[in-house]
Amino acid sequence: LMGVLPDEFTIATLAKASSCLTALEQGRQIHANALKLNCTGDPFVGTSLVDMYAKCGSIDDAYTLFTRIEMRNIAAWNAMLVGLAQHGEGKEALQLFKQMKSLGIKPDKVTFIGVLSACSHSGMVSEAHKYIQTMDRDYGIKPEIEHYSCLADALGRAGLVREAEKLIESLSMEASASMYRALLAACRVKGDTETGKRVATKLLELEPSDSSAYVLLSN
Known part of the structure; x- marks a missing residue:
């Protein structure tokens, strides 16, 4: 509304919308409004802005804001950690995880998605295995399909496509199409047509219209 100043809830909601759209310039305008209201240190607003910048790929801006949040909750740590992991800053993400633990902040399911994603994007397969075990053993968090x-x-990116296939087949829960799609891409990079055809068949069972599977099977 004209002449009505936004509040913290409005700022956070708009920042969330920008992160979903990865609309960086729009997000910067929302950040400017938050600065005018002097509310970037608010955990709710700050976390939304960190998440927005991270999802838009502006990691430096995300980290600067992250350090300025006065009372960082688990959502703020997760937003920063996942942002680092998904933009190739795996070592930095794991360092942030260590810092988080040293401060006595208990990780949750989302934290471990970020940690495992960091391992995947940085080629740290053994570390990924270790963290999967750590989740349940140390924190009582049962790994879910997103973690697996x-x-x-991580296995696929490291070229261990058959090990990745065995992992997926051993799961007690139903694998997602995105798992098979990622493995199919790894098979292409590795040049493993035999495994790729098996994976493509599984993918088509889940998503019959997936064109990437048809391409491989037709060759």
Whole structure:
């Protein structure tokens, strides 16, 4: 509304919308409004802005804001950690995880998605296995399909496509199409047509219209 100043909730909601759209310039305008309201240190607003910048790929801006949040909750740590992991800053993400633990902040399921994604994007397969075990043993968090997807992705990126396939087949839960799609891409990079055809068949069972599977099977 004209002449009505936005509040913290409005700023956070708009920042969330920008992160979903990865609309960086729009997000910067929202950040400017937050500065005018002097509310960037608010955990809710700050976390939304960190998440927005991270998802838009502006990691430096995300980290600067992250350090200025006065009372960082788990959502703020997760937003920064996942942002680093998904933009190739795996070592930095794991360092942030260590810092988080040293401050006594208990990780949750989302934290471990970020940690495992960091391992995947940085080629740290053994570390990914270790963190999967750590989740349940040390924190009582049962790994879910998203966590195993990160582990399978780590194996695939490392060229261990058959190990990734075995992992997916051993799961007690149903694998997602995205897991098979990522493994199919790894098979192409590795040049493993035999495994690729098996994976493509599984993918088509889940998503019959997936064109990437048809391309491989037709060759």
